[in-house]
Amino acid sequence: MNKKSPAGLYIHVPFCAQKCRYCDFYSFPKGEEYFEVYKNRVIEAIEFYSKKYARCYNSLYFGGGTPLLLGEKHLCDIMAAAKPYLTEDAEVTAEGNPGVSERVDFKKLREAGINRLSFGLQSSNERELSALGRIHTAKEAAETVKAAQNAGFDNISLDLMLGIPYQTEKSLLESIDFCASLGIQHISSYMLKIEEGTPLSRSDLRFLCADEEKVSDLYLFACEELEKRGFAQYEISNFAKEGKRAFHNSRYWLDDEYVGIGPSAHSFMEGRRYFFDRNIRDFLEKPFEETEREESSGGGWEEFAMLRLRLTDGLDVFELAEKFPEVSPEEILENAKPFEKPGLLKINGSKISFTPKGFLLSNALTAEILY
Numbered sequence: 239m240n241k242k243s244p245a246g247l248y249i250h251v252p253f254c255a256q257k258c259r260y261c262d263f264y265s266f267p268k269g270e271e272y273f274e275v276y277k278n279r280v281i282e283a284i285e286f287y288s289k290k291y292a293r294c295y296n297s298l299y300f301g302g303g304t305p306l307l308l309g310e311k312h313l314c315d316i317m318a319a320a321k322p323y324l325t326e327d328a329e330v331t332a333e334g335n336p337g338v339s340e341r342v343d344f345k346k347l348r349e350a351g352i353n354r355l356s357f358g359l360q361s362s363n364e365r366e367l368s369a370l371g372r373i374h375t376a377k378e379a380a381e382t383v384k385a386a387q388n389a390g391f392d393n394i395s396l397d398l399m400l401g402i403p404y405q406t407e408k409s410l411l412e413s414i415d416f417c418a419s420l421g422i423q424h425i426s427s428y429m430l431k432i433e434e435g436t437p438l439s440r441s442d443l444r445f446l447c448a449d450e451e452k453v454s455d456l457y458l459f460a461c462e463e464l465e466k467r468g469f470a471q472y473e474i475s476n477f478a479k480e481g482k483r484a485f486h487n488s489r490y491w492l493d494d495e496y497v498g499i500g501p502s503a504h505s506f507m508e509g510r511r512y513f514f515d516r517n518i519r520d521f522l523e524k525p526f527e528e529t530e531r532e533e534s535s536g537g538g539w540e541e542f543a544m545l546r547l548r549l550t551d552g553l554d555v556f557e558l559a560e561k562f563p564e565v566s567p568e569e570i571l572e573n574a575k576p577f578e579k580p581g582l583l584k585i586n587g588s589k590i591s592f593t594p595k596g597f598l599l600s601n602a603l604t605a606e607i608l609y
């Protein structure tokens with residue numbers, strides 16, 4: 239089984255205590271009676287895909303939804319089923335909502351092999367949290383992080399959102415300081431997107447979200463302030479203390495293989511990209527391969543380059559040309575040169591990497607460089 243290089247394993251848990259106003263992920267509030275059935279199906283899927291690809295995994299990510307909502311019993315059962323396929327040093331992350339500390343026994347999760355936690359804090363400001371429809375307070379978030387740390391977790395990430403209704407530079411700085419004061423290792427900082435069909439898109443609160451210019455200022459401000467507190471940027475939206483980059487997430491940007499399990503989960507295995515429909519009934523009832531759908535595009539040199547340009551490590555044009563001989567590395571370097579002086583990117587030998595200012599324009603900039 240271990241002859242081929244290890245892949246990543248993603249398990250989607252589509253349950254949430256309550257739907258947040260802005261959320262477009264495949265998740266919904268469901269009662270505990272669903273959890274057992276779902277867990278059993280996930281375990282079947284782990285067996286099925288691990289045998290199909292004859293792989294082990296050096297990362298496992300429970301994403302959602304709110305995986306910690308399943309509680310330690312179900313999560314430990316899934317871990318027991320996954321264990322034979324995990325490498326000794328596998329990074330195993332579970333996402334959750336702050337405020338779950340009273341529902342989850344972190345010690346048991348740690349003993350079961352989960353070694354990283356990611357909490358959707360979004361903000362430490364109560365007014366902003368309530369505008370987003372979040373169900374936790376900053377105080378509960380601090381208690382949750384403390385409880386996890388006391389149970390031995392030393393790799394914890396928090397999400398921070400930019401462009402929230404009512405958010406100012408001052409309140410963002412308070413949120414950043416709040417995170418830093420908790421002694422965590424990683425921060426994901428995303429810009430709020432108003433997705434069609436979400437309650438936020440129909441609410442007057444949408445008029446209080448930051449406009450493009452303000453959200454860009456907040457982004458540059460966040461990059462600077464996070465850096466000052468020891469969270470080095472390594473991807474458009476991700477910042478980490480030394481040695482604490484998210485290994486599983488990084489494989490998406492490095493074009494590395496992963497198996498996704500659960501409705502809406504995506505996979506990239508053996509050159510093939512596919513996903514499960516956003517339909518829990520199909521996932522529970524139909525044979526797995528019947529519910530897989532092929533991605534319509536992806537896998538070419540443009541995608542490889544675009545993913546690398548999300549990282550501060552950047553794109554090595556010689557590596558690109560080695561993988562895709564149809565590409566001219568000299569041409570790409572030439573295209574990139576005019577953007578170095580205005581501070582949008584850096585060129586170091588054969589490597590091109592965007593600056594925070596460049597990340598703000600990454601789609602347009604990537605197109606200018608590649609074509």
Ligand code: SF4
Nearest residue numbers: 254257258261302303
């Ligand atoms: S907790 Fe996360 S997945 Fe669940 S509704 Fe809120 S944003 Fe969406």
